[in-house]
Each structure stands twice: as structure tokens, then as C-alpha cells.
Amino acid sequence: MGTLVDNKFTWVIQNFDSLQSNKITSDQFVVGGCKWELIVYPKGGNKVGYLPLYLKVTEYESLPCSWRREAKVIFTLVNQLSEELSEKEEVQVRWFNDKSYSWGFVDMLLLTKLHERDSGFLVNGQLKITAEVDVLEVIGRVVESEGETSQPLKKRKQDNDFVLPSEVNGFLLLPSQMDSLERIFEKHPNMALQLRGKKQTVKIACMNVLLSLIDTLCQSMQDLSIDDLSQAENALTYLKNSGLKVDWLEGKLEEVKEKKMEEEIGKTRIQELEEKLKCFKQKYSDTEALLEKKKEELKDLKQKCSDTEALLKKEKAEVLATRTPPLALDDVV
Template sequence: MGNESNKKFTWVIKNFSSLQAEKIYSDEFVIGGCKWHLKAFPKGNNSSNHLSLYLVVADAKHLSFGWKRHAKLSLTVVNQISEKLSLLIEIKEFWLDEKIPDWGLARVIDIGKLKSKNGGFLVNGEVKIVVEVDVLEVIGELDVPEATPADWVDVNGFQVLRSQAKSVKRIFERHPDMALEFRAKNQHFRTTCMNLLLNLINTLCQSLQDLSIDDLGQAEDTLTYLKKLGFEVDWLEHKLEEVKEKKIEEEIGEIRMQELEKELKDIEALMEKNKEELKDLEKKCLDTKALLKKEKAKVLAARAPPLTLDDVV
């Protein structure tokens, strides 16, 4: 789950110690009119004992030909006991393009230090990452053009972009009581919460191949957060459970497929071995037939007409 504000985005990684995926992604966020993700390697990328973090251009494959982004960023691994002990890493200016769609560090913080019981970086199973992105130049179109007052519309008390209005209206048409218990008055916070809801729905609309169990775990955390705020989202919880069940079925099926593929290879190898053995047996059979033929000839020769008296005397 994550929250964005101006040039900063905060990513709270839940259940960090139990993550099994090689890499995980944050929710999508927008800074400088560009869509981004954070990518993390909990067990390290080319460095087995350090957390790796990268800023990633979202949907890079779908951007117009020749796009480029010039930026600089800072990464902070937040110490949740003492802010003064937080680890801040500033990265100098860099360019991103089709060939290099992400930028970051393979060695951010030692895993042992990160997981230290009283170190303050891992608290209640959570690791908190703050990224600040300064977009210096964009070649190509912005993902999200700078919004003007005319770009915003009110839907059931939520200020949303016109591009989101149709989706939000459809949600309220089907679930009119969804936000009756949501009491927040701050319009920016209300918009942020609606964006969380829309991002969650977008996550569930992805293909199973593009989702991991950890992604769905983070979606579940987002859903829990929205429920605590007063959103009535039981309908979404049911859909999330359906997607989780399908994902688990897919993973079990993939494991079973791998087992069957191995079994099939073993059978084919055994058949090939039996073919070779059969060839040897066929050759042995032919050799034996040839020997039998010779022996028959000898026997027939031995059975020539018996000797006569003249032959004997």
C-alpha cells in the first residue's frame, strides 16, 4: 500500500519477512505528470544480503516511440523508532528511456540490519520506503497532463479527474451506500482514498500472470485500510477472494504441470532406453538365429545316409 503527496510517495511493505517473491512492485503513483512504480528485491538483486530498490516507469512498453524522462530522486528507508536514524540515499540526475526504463540501487541497506529486532526499520512486519522524485524534463507526452480546475468533477462528494468520473459513477450506481460511513472532510484525502479504491480495482482487473500472491496481499491490506476508514466494500472483498483463489489454483496448476512435464520426460527417457535395449535384443535374436541355422546345417550333415558295410570294412 502507498500514499503520494506532491513529489513524494510512501510505500509501506507489509509482512516483509515472509515475502517469497523475488521482486515486488508498489501501487502506481503519479509525480510530475508521469506514472511510476517502485520495485523492490526483498532478498537483493545481484546482492543476496542487501535490499534493492528501483524507480520504474509505469507501462513503459506502451509509451510513444522516442520517449525520455530526465529526473533525480532520493530514497529513504524510514526508521520507525527514530526518524534521525532513517537511511537517506540521494541519486544524481539520470535519464530513462525505452532501453533503461528503471533506475535505482542494488545495495540500499543490509538485510540483517533491516531485519534487526530493535533496529527500527522493520516494525510490526512493515518496512516503510519514501521516494522523492524530481522530474526535470519529459520528452514525449505526459502520462497525466497537469490538471486544471476544469479537469476535476464532483462525484458523490469526491473530487475526481474527468477521466475517472465514468468509473466512479459506475461504482456508486452499483454500490450507492459504499461511502456513507466515510466521514473524512479533507477533499485531498477523500481524493487520495478514491484513487486507492480505483487502483485496487485496477489490480483485480489484471491478468493472473501479471499478479503475484504478494500483490494480492498488498491489495488486501489496502482493502482493510479502506474498510477502517468507513468504506463499505464487502463486494470488493468477495472479488478479491475470488481472484486469490484463482491465483492459488493457477500456482498449484503450474506446479502440477511442472511435475507432469518431468514425469513425461522420465517416461520418454525410459521409452528411449527401452528402444535401445530392444535394438540390442533384436540384434541378439538375429545372431542367435544365424547360429541356429549353422547348427542345423551341422546336424543335417551329421544325419547323412548311414555308412554301408563297404564303408566300414
């Protein structure tokens, strides 16, 4: 099972610890308009005792003569208990061609460490691998579908019909992207003048980042996160460093950031007030209960006062009844 997000492919292998196969191949995925797949050898490879992991260009036999792919690749064996303990291997630049269509590491991880109990690499028999593939240059292109939002330059096949990219201001775009970018170039015709003459892959990457940045700015405040804004700032810096004139986006980004900060401050204030209200309600409830208790005590005291007054009145009457006139001398003698 594999999933692709941007240029990062995640491959989850179930029941890895009980597999009998010497070689396992992932689902195919498309990055940079090129088809790829991962290959892993569960029982080890040329270097005994280690787990090998490779990236391969698929269907390379059908590619044009002298095809080449320049890519930066990062492999990660994910530690599912602590990502900080994951095993990562990275290469800055690697050329793939008809004589070297696969590449990888023969010693990603010791098999004993992989199968070690509580190592974090195998959890319930599940192994998780990620591959980040950043395609820098393509020679001899057969463009494949990457999904509607992955890459601007691609040839999509549906019902055996191909939808070819069209050119707008020197950029190859899909029909679904043309409307947005035509409107952008109409308002900012000089935005990409410095990209003229640069490789199409560079142009594509810039347009992809631009559209992604605009999508981010168009999100609702509720869906937008602080991390999204941080990535948007990085995207804006990338576009500026690439030569795009995007000053008009800086103001919009600052405006969205301010609104988001206001929302975050408001949410914090709401949370504080909710906590206060909860506290006050609890105090009110406690005080009300205490008041009811005091009312009962007051009622009891009032009854005791009434009973005591009645008893006092009775005693006074009895005392008065015993008071007779004083005896005279004749009564005593």
C-alpha cells in the same frame, strides 16, 4: 536517472565514484501532488567523512504563502549485492514549509564504507538510492502531474492547458477516473459515508487504493500473481479500516483468489504430468533402443542356430557314411 513507482522514487547515479561535483540533484518527481527532488553530496557535507542525503520541495518560491507539506520519508542506500545490508533511515512525520523546504540526514553512510571494495553500495561505479515519500497533508496546494495512474488528485498540464479535477460525491477526480467511480457510487451509494468530513488527502488516498484494488481484480489470471492478491487483501483491509463499506469487494476478492488457487493447482498438476510424460518418454526411448539391440542379438542367434544345424547335419551324414556292414569270419581269418 530516476524512476517513480507509486510513492517510491529510485535514483541511479552512474559513475558516482569518479564524479567531481560537490553536489548532485536528481530529476524532479511528483508525489502527493507535490514536486520533490533528492540532493546528495558525493564528497561529504557538514559531518566530515559521511555521505549526506536530502529531500527538497522544488519550486518552493512559487508556492502560496504559508504552504506546508506533512510527509513520512524513508531513505535507502541500496546494497546491490544484498538488500538486507542496505542502509535505511526513516522518519515518521516531517513538516516542510517555506522556512524548512529541505530535510535529510548528514550521515547516511561513511564515505570509506561507501567506496569500500565489494561493499555492495557501488557496483561498476553505480550508486542506487530510493526515497519513499508518503504525503499525509498538504496546505497551499499547487497540484502537479504524476502520470496517469499515480495519484487521483492532480492538475495535469498538456500543451499549456490545465485539466482540473472534478468533484464526485465529495471526491476530487480526474476526468479519466470519473466514469469508473461514478459507476461505483451508483451501485454502492453509501460506500464512503464515513469519509465525509475527512481531509481531502485521506479521501484521495482511499480512492486511489480502491481503483488500484479493482484494477488488480480485473487482471487476467495469467497476469495476476499471488503477491498481487496479498497486496489486494492489504488494500481491502486499509479501505475497511478507513471507513469504506466494501463488503461487496470481499466476495469478489475471494472469488478471484479461488480461481487463482485453482489455476495454481492446475499449473502444478500440469508440471507434474509434464515431468511424468518426460520420464515415460525417456523410458520408452531407452526400452526401444534396448529392444533394437535385442533384435540384433536374436537375429545373430538365429543365424548361429541355422549354421550349427547345417554343420550337425553334415557331421551326421559323414558318420553314417563310415558305417559299413560288420566283417564276417572269413573276412577276418
